[in-house]
Amino acid sequence: MILEVKNMSYYYKSQRDKLILDHVSYGFECGKLYAILGPSGSGKTTLLSLLAGLDVPIQGEICYDGKPITTKDLAEHRCHHISLVFQSYNLWTHMTVYENLAFGLKLRKIPKDQIRADIDKHLKLVSMSGFEKKYPTQLSGGQQQRIAIARSLLLKPSVLLLDEPFSALDAKIRQQMREELKKIQAELGITVVFVTHDQEEAMALSHRIVVMNKGKFEQVGTPTEVYDNPATKYVASFIGEMNFIEKDGKTIAVRPEDVAITSEPADIQGCVRTIMVLGHYVEVNVQCGDLVVKCFVDRDQSERLTPGDPVNLKFLKTHIF
Numbered sequence: 001m002i003l004e005v006k007n008m009s010y011y012y013k014s015q016r017d018k019l020i021l022d023h024v025s026y027g028f029e030c031g032k033l034y035a036i037l038g039p040s041g042s043g044k045t046t047l048l049s050l051l052a053g054l055d056v057p058i059q060g061e062i063c064y065d066g067k068p069i070t071t072k073d074l075a076e077h078r079c080h081h082i083s084l085v086f087q088s089y090n091l092w093t094h095m096t097v098y099e100n101l102a103f104g105l106k107l108r109k110i111p112k113d114q115i116r117a118d119i120d121k122h123l124k125l126v127s128m129s130g131f132e133k134k135y136p137t138q139l140s141g142g143q144q145q146r147i148a149i150a151r152s153l154l155l156k157p158s159v160l161l162l163d164e165p166f167s168a169l170d171a172k173i174r175q176q177m178r179e180e181l182k183k184i185q186a187e188l189g190i191t192v193v194f195v196t197h198d199q200e201e202a203m204a205l206s207h208r209i210v211v212m213n214k215g216k217f218e219q220v221g222t223p224t225e226v227y228d229n230p231a232t233k234y235v236a237s238f239i240g241e242m243n244f245i246e247k248d249g250k251t252i253a254v255r256p257e258d259v260a261i262t263s264e265p266a267d268i269q270g271c272v273r274t275i276m277v278l279g280h281y282v283e284v285n286v287q288c289g290d291l292v293v294k295c296f297v298d299r300d301q302s303e304r305l306t307p308g309d310p311v312n313l314k315f316l317k318t319h320i321f
């Protein structure tokens with residue numbers, strides 16, 4: 001474990017009756033890519049700030065490399081082990097890209113030649129070679145974010161923390177940046193913890209997803225574990241699409257791809273309401289009493305269906321909560 005959170009709780013001093021992090025525990029392994037996933041206000045940024053050593057837990061502790069980080073160690077922790085990139089890139093606008101990147105290295109009294117070599121290498125890593133003399137305002141959002149990431153990586157942290165790094169970028173650039181991050185992480189083998197409220201981003205990028213809800217870790221697992229076996233109803237509703245059917249005081253959850261439309265007797269009956277071709281698959285909504293059940297089927301099958309058709313639905317895989 002490179003970072004370990006043990007029974008950690010936190011509240012802001014201005015509001016002592018509200019636990020923002022509520023007794024969370026987890027060990028982050030070296031060299032893995034973690035996504036912290038949760039809705040706005042669930043405590044993601046607060047968690048990252050604590051991991052970064054910007055503040056200390058009210059209760060519990062954080063261990064780095066097996067040793068608890070004490071208040072005395074905080075400065076050292078911040079400087080040498082951990083690097084945090086905020087949502088807004090925080091580049092200095094009056095400095096060129098090169099000066100922005102060199103700043104932290106100069107503070108560390110690294111020789112000039114080595115600074116130049118390091119910067120060259122890292123600009124290449126984030127695909128920004130040749131941009132040394134530009135000012136941040138001459139760059140697009142995605143380019144500024146790459147420079148911010150390069151600036152963090154130059155300090156050779158063991159852990160890189162990123163708070164919603166791509167949320168301000170448009171869809172296409174965001175896609176590129178995701179691939180870039182995955183590549184950089186694999187190349188350097190560092191531990192990356194990134195915050196997102198986008199479940200697709202978490203699924204696509206990470207080795208492990210930490211699903212947060214109201215200051216608690218609801219589930220931690222690989223993307224497929226979390227998708228295939230959601231631990232709670234909350235996780236089931238937050239990740240991927242899910243139908244929820246209330247029956248006998250229980251909730252049955254079934255993914256649209258696990259609902260089969262059949263003519264044989266099955267779990268539930270209904271009438272086809274809408275048919276939408278979404279590319280290689282088709283979304284069919286079936287009205288079953290008050291409930292609308294969403295099913296994903298293939299084109300062949302959808303072509304045999306018409307709105308109004310009575311159909312039976314069979315649930316191939318369910319989760320009961």
Ligand code: ADP
Nearest residue numbers: 012014020038039040041042043044045046047
């Ligand atoms: P997220 O990043 O998941 O959106 P945050 O960690 O920013 O969540 O916030 C979690 C909760 O803590 C929210 O209810 C927010 O209002 C509260 N909060 C965040 N920062 C402060 C602060 N500086 N002082 C008091 N409350 C705060």
Ligand code: MG
Nearest residue numbers: 044045046163
């Ligand atoms: Mg946040």
